[in-house]
Amino acid sequence: MLSVQNLSVDYGTTRVVDDLSLALGADEILMLVGPTGCGKTTILQALAGLIPISGGSIELGAWHASATATVAPEKRNVGMVFQDFALFPHLTVQQNVNFRLKDSHLADHWLELLGLNALRNAKPANLSGGQKQRVALARTLAHEPVFVLLDEPLSNLDAALKDSLRWEIRNALKEAGVPAIWVTHDQEEALSVGDRVGILNRGKLEQIAPPETCFCEPASRFVARFLGEASFIPGRLEQGYVTTDLGSAPGTPVDGATGEVDLLLRPDDVSMHSSGSDSNGTVRWSRYEGGTCLYSVDTDAGCDIKVRVSHENRAAAGERVKLAITTTHPLAVFNRVPT
Amino acid sequence: MTRWPASYPLALLIALFALVPVGVLVALASDTASLFDAHNLKVLGNTLALMALTVVGSVLIGVPLALLTAYVHLPWRKFWLILLAAPLAMPSYIGAFTLYAAFGPGGEINALTGLPTPAMYGLPGAALVMTLYTYPFVLLTTRASLLSLDASLVNAARTLGMSLPASLWTVVLPRVVNGVAAGALLAALYTLSDFGTPAIMRLDTFTRVIYVEYNAFGLSQAAMLSLQLLVIVALVLILESRVKVTPERPGRKLTLWPSRWQSVVMLLASAPVVLLSIVLPLAIFTLWLVREGSAGFEFSYAWNSTYASLLAALVAVVVAIPVAHAAQAGRAGRLMERVTYLGFGVPGIVMGTALVYVGLQLPFLYQTLGLLIIAYVLRFLSLAVGSIRSSAESLDPSLVKAARLLGASPKEAFTRITLPLTMRGMIAGAALVFLEAMRELPATLLLGPTGFETLATYLWRVYEAGYFGRAAIPGLLLVLMSGLGLALMFSGERRGDIDVIDKRDSEC
Numbered sequence: 001m002l003s004v005q006n007l008s009v010d011y012g013t014t015r016v017v018d019d020l021s022l023a024l025g026a027d028e029i030l031m032l033v034g035p036t037g038c039g040k041t042t043i044l045q046a047l048a049g050l051i052p053i054s055g056g057s058i059e060l061g062a063w064h065a066s067a068t069a070t071v072a073p074e075k076r077n078v079g080m081v082f083q084d085f086a087l088f089p090h091l092t093v094q095q096n097v098n099f100r101l102k103d104s105h106l107a108d109h110w111l112e113l114l115g116l117n118a119l120r121n122a123k124p125a126n127l128s129g130g131q132k133q134r135v136a137l138a139r140t141l142a143h144e145p146v147f148v149l150l151d152e153p154l155s156n157l158d159a160a161l162k163d164s165l166r167w168e169i170r171n172a173l174k175e176a177g178v179p180a181i182w183v184t185h186d187q188e189e190a191l192s193v194g195d196r197v198g199i200l201n202r203g204k205l206e207q208i209a210p211p212e213t214c215f216c217e218p219a220s221r222f223v224a225r226f227l228g229e230a231s232f233i234p235g236r237l238e239q240g241y242v243t244t245d246l247g248s249a250p251g252t253p254v255d256g257a258t259g260e261v262d263l264l265l266r267p268d269d270v271s272m273h274s275s276g277s278d279s280n281g282t283v284r285w286s287r288y289e290g291g292t293c294l295y296s297v298d299t300d301a302g303c304d305i306k307v308r309v310s311h312e313n314r315a316a317a318g319e320r321v322k323l324a325i326t327t328t329h330p331l332a333v334f335n336r337v338p339t
Numbered sequence: 340m341t342r343w344p345a346s347y348p349l350a351l352l353i354a355l356f357a358l359v360p361v362g363v364l365v366a367l368a369s370d371t372a373s374l375f376d377a378h379n380l381k382v383l384g385n386t387l388a389l390m391a392l393t394v395v396g397s398v399l400i401g402v403p404l405a406l407l408t409a410y411v412h413l414p415w416r417k418f419w420l421i422l423l424a425a426p427l428a429m430p431s432y433i434g435a436f437t438l439y440a441a442f443g444p445g446g447e448i449n450a451l452t453g454l455p456t457p458a459m460y461g462l463p464g465a466a467l468v469m470t471l472y473t474y475p476f477v478l479l480t481t482r483a484s485l486l487s488l489d490a491s492l493v494n495a496a497r498t499l500g501m502s503l504p505a506s507l508w509t510v511v512l513p514r515v516v517n518g519v520a521a522g523a524l525l526a527a528l529y530t531l532s533d534f535g536t537p538a539i540m541r542l543d544t545f546t547r548v549i550y551v552e553y554n555a556f557g558l559s560q561a562a563m564l565s566l567q568l569l570v571i572v573a574l575v576l577i578l579e580s581r582v583k584v585t586p587e588r589p590g591r592k593l594t595l596w597p598s599r600w601q602s603v604v605m606l607l608a609s610a611p612v613v614l615l616s617i618v619l620p621l622a623i624f625t626l627w628l629v630r631e632g633s634a635g636f637e638f639s640y641a642w643n644s645t646y647a648s649l650l651a652a653l654v655a656v657v658v659a660i661p662v663a664h665a666a667q668a669g670r671a672g673r674l675m676e677r678v679t680y681l682g683f684g685v686p687g688i689v690m691g692t693a694l695v696y697v698g699l700q701l702p703f704l705y706q707t708l709g710l711l712i713i714a715y716v717l718r719f720l721s722l723a724v725g726s727i728r729s730s731a732e733s734l735d736p737s738l739v740k741a742a743r744l745l746g747a748s749p750k751e752a753f754t755r756i757t758l759p760l761t762m763r764g765m766i767a768g769a770a771l772v773f774l775e776a777m778r779e780l781p782a783t784l785l786l787g788p789t790g791f792e793t794l795a796t797y798l799w800r801v802y803e804a805g806y807f808g809r810a811a812i813p814g815l816l817l818v819l820m821s822g823l824g825l826a827l828m829f830s831g832e833r834r835g836d837i838d839v840i841d842k843r844d845s846e847c
Contacts, residue, residue, distance in 0.1 A: 045494075074500045080495065088492060088496075
C-alpha cells in the first residue's frame with residue numbers, strides 16, 4: 001500500500017512538487033495529469049528515489065523514505081515504465097525481461113501474455129514502438145514490483161497504437177494486481193484508463209477523484225478547463241437551480257458558491273438551432289469532427305460557448321443561432337470571479 | 340571535369356609541403372648502417388612500456404573522474420571540471436621537472452619537511468607524469484560519451500533492483516568503451532611524441548634517444564629512429580581512425596544527487612591528482628622564485644618566445660585559409676586537409692630532425708628563425724585549419740547567396756559576410772598555434788638559431804646545468820600561458836564539446 005505524506009521536491013530554489021499527499025489501494029491505477037511543467041515526472045522520479053526529496057515522506061510496505069532517511073532506488077522494489085522505453089540495447093528481448101531474475105518462469109509468463117514469444121531473441125533496435133513498450137512492461141512486471149510507475153508510456157507511439165496498447169497495459173497491471181501511478185498529458189487517456197484521476201497544477205494536486213467526479217464536478221476552474229472543453233456562463237443559483245440567459249439547470253456548488261455564480265457548460269449540455277427572431281448568439285467558428293460538429297458561439301450577452309451537435313445540423317460562421325441548456329443532470333457552479 | 344575550386348592549387352602546394360619532413364627522413368635514414376640493434380630493442384621496449392603504463396593510468400584516473408563530472412550533482416560543477424581538465428593545457432615537461440625536483444632524497448619536499456619521499460625518475464616517474472598530464476584526454480572523451488547516454492537506462496536498471504555501481508558497470512560502461520578508447524589513444528599518441536618527460540626522467544625512449552643521437556652528430560641514425568617512431572605513431576593513428584564513437588539517441592541526462600559527506604569524499608579522492616599536476620609545480624616554482632629571485636633570467640627569453648610564436652601563428656592562419664577552403668570544396672580538398680594533419684602526429688623531435696637536415700641542404704635556411712617558424716607551422720597547422728574550418732562550416736551558405744542577390748559581387752560578399760563571420764575562427768586558430776608554439780620544446784631545441792633562447796629552451800638549459808632555482812620565472816610564465824590556453828579551450832566554439840551548463844529537462 002503506497003502512502004505519500006506532504007511530499008515536496010525542490011530544484012534549487014524552485015519548488016516543483018508542493019505538499020503532495022495521496023494513498024493508493026491494492027490494485028488501484030491512479031492517472032496523474034497536468035500541463036507541461038506541472039511536476040508529474042518529478043513526482044514519479046521522487047517516488048522511485050531517483051531524485052532527492054526536500055520534505056514529507058513516502059511509505060510502501062517494507063520501507064519508509066523521507067528527506068533525511070533516503071532509500072536507494074534499487075531497494076524500493078518499484079517498477080518503472082519509461083516514456084522512451086529504456087530497453088538495454090545490447091541485450092535481447094528475453095535478456096531484457098530476465099534482467100535480474102534467477103528464475104525465468106515469470107519472464108515467460110509475461111512474454112507469453114503480452115504476445116512477445118516470437119520476438120524473444122530480437123534486439124530492441126529491431127522492434128517497433130509498440131513492441132518495445134510491451135517488452136518494457138513485461139520487464140517491469142516480471143521483476144514483481146510492489147508498485148508500478150508509468151511515465152507517459154504511450155507518448156512516443158502513434159495514435160492508432162495508443163488506443164489498443166492503453167487497454168493492454170491496464171489489463172496487464174490488473175492481472176499483476178499491483179497499484180500503479182500512470183503519468184499522462186492526454187486527458188482522454190486519463191479519463192478512460194484509470195480508477196482515479198489526479199490533476200496537477202504547478203506542483204500541487206488540484207483534485208484527486210474518480211474520472212466521472214473530476215469531469216462532472218471539477219474542484220476548480222483549472223480542472224474543468226483541463227479535462228475537456230469548458231464554457232462558463234453567468235447565472236443565479238437559487239434553491240439548487242441556476243438560471244441563465246440560455247435557460248436553467250440543476251447546479252452543484254463548488255466551494256460553497258451561491259447567489260451570482262458561473263455555470264460550467266460542457267459542449268454536450270447545450271443545444272443549438274438555427275432560428276430567426278428568437279436567436280441569442282452568432283456562430284464564430286465551426287470544427288467538423290466526423291460524427292459531430294463543434295461550434296463556438298458568441299452569445300448576445302458576451303459569452304463564448306462551445307456546443308457539440310450532430311453533423312447534420314450545419315451552420316456557417318456569422319449565422320444567427322439559438323442556444324438552450326438541455327441537460328437535466330446537475331452542473332458544476334463556481335463563484336463569480338470579478339473580471 | 341568541372342573547374343577546380345580556386346583554393347585547390349594553393350592547398351595542394353601546402354599539402355605537398357607538409358609531406359616534406361617524412362620524405363626527408365626516408366632519404367636520410369637510407370644512409371644509416373644499422374636498421375635495428377639490441378639497444379634499439381630496449382628503446383622500443385621502454386617506449387611501449389611507458390605508453391602502456393600511461394594508457395592504463397589515464398584510464399584508471401580519467402574514467403572515474405568522467406563519471407564524477409558528468410553525472411554527479413556537485414556545487415561548482417564547472418569549476419571542478421575545468422580544474423580537472425587543466426593538466427591538459429600544461430606541457431608535461433613542467434610537471435616532470437618539478438616532480439623530479441620535489442621528490443627523492445635531497446628533493447625539495449625532503450629538504451623542507453625532512454620527510455623521506457621516493458625518488459621520481461625512470462619508467463615509474465615518467466609514467467606517473469605522463470598519466471597526470473594525459474588523463475584529461477580520457478576524462479573529456481569519456482565524459483562526452485557519458486553525457487550522450489540516455490539516463491533512463493540507468494534508472495531502469497536501478498528500479499529493477501540493481502545497485503548503482505553495478506548499473507554503471509553493466510549498463511553504462513559497455514556503451515562508452517569507444518569514448519574511453521578514443522581518449523586512451525590520444526593519451527598514447529601524446530606519450531609517444533613527448534620529449535621533455537622521458538628526457539628529464541632519464542628514460543631511454545625514442546624521443547630521448549633521437550635527441551642524444553642528434554647531439555652526437557648521428558643525424559642519419561636519428562632519422563632512422565624517427566622513422567621507427569613514426570611507424571608506431573601511424574599504427575596508433577590507424578587504430579584511432581577505427582574507433583567510431585557512435586552517436587546515441589539523445590535522451591534525458593542522468594543526475595546523481597550525493598549527500599554532503601559523499602560529495603566531500605569524492606572531491607577529496609580526486610584532490611591528489613590536482614595536487615600533483617597543478618599545485619605542486621606552482622608551489623615549487625614559487626618556492627624557487629622566493630629563494631633565488633630572477634637570477635639569470637633575461638627578458639629576451641620571453642620576447643623571443645612571444646615573437647617566434649606570434650610569427651608562427653600568423654603564418655599558420657594565412658596558410659590554413661586555402662586549406663580550410665579546399666576542405667569544404669570537395670573530396671580532393673578534404674584529402675589535402677588530411678595531409679596537413681600529418682604534422683600534428685609527427686613528434687616535435689622528429690620534425691626537428693627532419694628540418695635540421697633540410698637546413699643543412701639549404702644553407703640560406705640553416706640556423707635561421709625562418710626554419711623554426713616552418714617547423715611550428717608544419718606541426719600546428721592542423722589546429723588553425725580545424726578552427727577556421729569549423730567556423731566556416733557553421734556559416735550558413737544562404738547568407739552569401741543572400742548577399743549576392745542583394746547585388747554584392749563575390750569579392751564583396753567574401754569581405755563583408757564570409758570574412759567577418761570566420762574571423763572568430765581565425766583568431767581562435769591563431770591563438771591555439773601561438774600557445775602551442777610558446778610551449779614547444781624539442782623542435783625549438785634543435786632548430787633555434789645559436790643564442791636564440793626561449794622560455795622552454797631556457798628551462799631545459801637550466802635543468803641540464805642543474806641550476807633548478809632559475810626555472811622559476813620561465814616556469815611560471817609557461818604555466819600562465821597554459822592557463823590562457825585552458826581559458827581558450829573552454830570558451831568560444833569549443834564550448835559545444837565541454838558544455839557543462841546544466842540543461843535540466845523541462846519535464847512533465
